[in-house]
Each structure stands twice: as C-alpha cells, then as structure tokens.
Amino acid sequence: MxxxxxxxxxxxxxxxxxxxxxxxxxxxxxxxxxxxxxxxxxxxxxxxxxxxxxxxxxxxxxxxxxxxxxxxxxxxxxxxxxxxxxxxxxxxxxxxxxxxxxxxxxxxxxxxxxxxxxxxxxxxxxxxxxxxxxxxxxxxxxxxxxxxxxxLPDPSEADPGPPGRGVPRVVVAGSFDWNEPVAAALAAAALVPEVEFRLTGDVSRLPRSVRAGAPANVVFTGYLPYAQFLGELLTVDVVAVFSTDPHIMNRAAFEAVGLGRPLVLSDLPGLRARFGEGAVLCPNDAASMAEAIRLAQRDRDILAERSRALRRRLxxxxxxxxxxxxxxxxxxxxxxxxxxxxxxx
Incomplete structure (x- = not known):
C-alpha cells in the first residue's frame, strides 16, 4: 500500500x-x-x-x-x-x-x-x-x-466587508441550525439597542414570525460566500457564536481567532477548553449574552490581542x-x- x-x-x-x-x-x-x-x-x-x-x-x-x-x-x-x-x-x-x-x-x-x-x-x-x-x-x-x-484563516482570504454605519456592530455567526439559540440572541439584541446585531445564515431556515419579530437593531445578512463571510467578521467590533450543543467545536470561533477578532462564545466545556483564554464565555440566555457582548465591546482591544495570541498557540x-x-x-x-x-x- x-x-x-x-x-x-x-x-x-x-x-x-x-x-x-x-x-x-x-x-x-x-x-x-x-x-x-x-x-x-x-x-x-x-x-x-x-x-x-x-x-x-x-x-x-x-x-x-x-x-x-x-x-x-x-x-x-x-x-x-x-x-x-x-x-x-x-x-x-x-x-x-x-x-x-x-x-x-x-x-x-x-x-x-x-x-x-x-x-x-x-x-x-x-x-x-x-x-x-x-x-x-x-x-x-x-x-x-x-x-x-x-x-485559521488569514485576513488576506477575506473580501472587503460592508462599510460601517458609525454604530458598534456584532456578528452573530451561524447558519440557523437546530442547535443555535436564535430566539435568545434576538432577545439579547433587544437589551443592547445601541449595538447593531448582524446574524449570518440562510434566512429561509427561520420561521417568518421570528424574522418579523426581530428588534430594529438586527440585520439578517443572508447566506454569505466564504470570503464575504470573513470580510463581514473583519468589519465588526465583536464576533459572537452561540450553540446549545455541548459537543460542538464551532468553526466560526476558529475564523474569529484567525482574523484576530474579539470573541464571545457559549460557555460549553469543549469551547472553554479550546478558546477560554481568549474569549468571553456566557450562558445561552438573553441577559447573559447581552452582558457578554457589552463586556467584549468595552474590552475589544484586549480581546483582539488575546485572539492573536491564541491563534499562535492553535x-x-x-x-x-x-x-x-x-x-x-x-x-x-x-x-x-x-x-x-x-x-x-
């Protein structure tokens, strides 16, 4: 052989x-x-x-x-x-x-x-x-x-992202799979109205009632080709990735670390072990998500440096x-x- x-x-x-x-x-x-x-x-x-x-x-x-x-x-x-x-x-x-x-x-x-x-x-x-x-x-x-x-993707792999609108922005990276707490993320957005929440993924996978009931500061980007998705991550202040699956190893977390972005993750054992030294971790309820995003927004420069250090280790x-x-x-x-x-x- x-x-x-x-x-x-x-x-x-x-x-x-x-x-x-x-x-x-x-x-x-x-x-x-x-x-x-x-x-x-x-x-x-x-x-x-x-x-x-x-x-x-x-x-x-x-x-x-x-x-x-x-x-x-x-x-x-x-x-x-x-x-x-x-x-x-x-x-x-x-x-x-x-x-x-x-x-x-x-x-x-x-x-x-x-x-x-x-x-x-x-x-x-x-x-x-x-x-x-x-x-x-x-x-x-x-x-x-x-x-x-x-x-760990490099910034050179990204297409230019959308221009900023002068407000803080967070990408909630996902694809609207069964294990993503979308309702909790939308409720968190309502608690942080000064931040634009940009949710990635094919919106046809969401019930129309969920989209219609989203707060005014939520933008559904739709499905993004990979280079465009990376560009989206580069233009925001914080990347958030939420899941209820206790066994998951989020791909988007690697992408955020590869690009040196501040990262917020669901507090799950595998994610804590892999990314805990560089990310803000939180439970999957709206209040905790909102607080984690506020913290990451405030400390984004520190978290970006931690992502870069974590990139080297990974x-x-x-x-x-x-x-x-x-x-x-x-x-x-x-x-x-x-x-x-x-x-x-």
Missing part, C-alpha cells in the same frame, strides 16, 4: 457537501487536493435521500477512479462516504483516513451510525477528530486517533498534528489499535 517508487503519495480529501472550509484547507495542508461531492440529480428533497446517497456514492467512485489516490481522507458524516472509501481502499492500494466531525458521533440523527463508525475506524489508518472528548472516546474504541484543530497545535498525520500515512506500518496521537501536551 505504498506509491510507486520515486514519487510522493497522491493524497485526496473528499467530503459529501457543497463546501466545507475545514475540508477545503485540509488537502493543501497535507500536500494534496480537496474535492466536494455535491451533485444535482436527484435533488435535495428529504424523501429522495436514499437515492441521493446512491448517486453520490457513484459520483465518489468515479472521482476515485479518475484520481487514484494513495491516501484517501474522507469526511463523516454522512457515514456512507467512509463506507464507500473503505470499499475503495479494500480493493485498491490506498490508505484510509476518516475526518470524523462532531456531528457524526453526537447528533441525534446520526446515532444509528455509531456501530458502523466504530467498525470503520478499526479499518482506518487514522481517524481525525476535533475535540478531546471524541479523542478519548475513539481511543477507548481502539482507534488510531489524531486530534486536529481547524485551520496554529502550533495544528502544525504538530498535521506533521504527525503525514508521518503516519507515509509510514509502511499501520499504527497499533488504540494508538494515541496528540497535538498538544
């Missing part, structure tokens, strides 16, 4: 999604390429999901036949993607790595896939995770696991994890089951 003599291994990262910033950055960081599988037929209707999985599996197989990777990194969820990747690696000289996002192990809709994931992970050369909690779980399963923090952790992963996938030996790979003390 090694590449032909005289050439470097061909590495490919694959995700079944329109786009994922973590996935897009991972391929080049490992000296390879990233691809997203997101086809047209048979459409996105929920009732057609089984048919779409079959279609996406066929698209993925065609892509693998075209690119013939020596190392294949596949993102889960959905679990069908690593199942296809495992079959490919069983039939071809290819090493399998799974990048297991937190939703694969913790979101209720993927609960039925945990036995499948456990079986797949035992057949993978390595499994990437985002949190210490998941690292401990997979190690207990006998999985060769690497804790890999997300990439970048060092990521580089160490990437180096270890590269060593693992280029090694002739598969790591022993349960091997532990850490990117930090």
């Amino acid at each position: 090694t590449p032909a003599a005289g050439r470097d291994p061909r590495l490919l990262v694959l995700a079944w999604d329109r786009t994922q910033p973590r996935t897009r950055a991972l391929g080049p960081a490992l000296g390879g390429d990233s691809r997203h599988i997101y086809g047209g037929w048979p459409g996105r209707h929920r009732g057609l999901l089984p048919v779409r999985y079959v279609a996406d599996a066929a698209r993925m197989w065609r892509r693998l036949r075209q690119e013939r990777p020596d190392v294949l990194v596949v993102i889960s969820p959905p679990v069908i993607a690593p199942l296809v990747a495992w079959l490919w690696s069983a039939l071809h000289p290819c090493r399998l790595v799974v990048d297991c996002h937190t939703g694969a192990l913790h979101w209720p809709k993927w609960g039925w896939t945990r036995p499948l994931h456990r079986l797949l992970f035992r057949r993978a050369h390595a499994v990437l995770v985002q949190t210490e909690e998941d690292e401990a779980r997979l190690r207990a399963w006998g999985t060769p696991v690497v804790l890999l923090p997300d990439d 970048q060092a952790q990521r580089e160490a994890a990437l180096a270890q992963l590269q060593s693992m996938v280029r090694s002739r030996q598969v790591p022993a089951a349960g091997a532990r790979v850490r990117s930090h003390p």
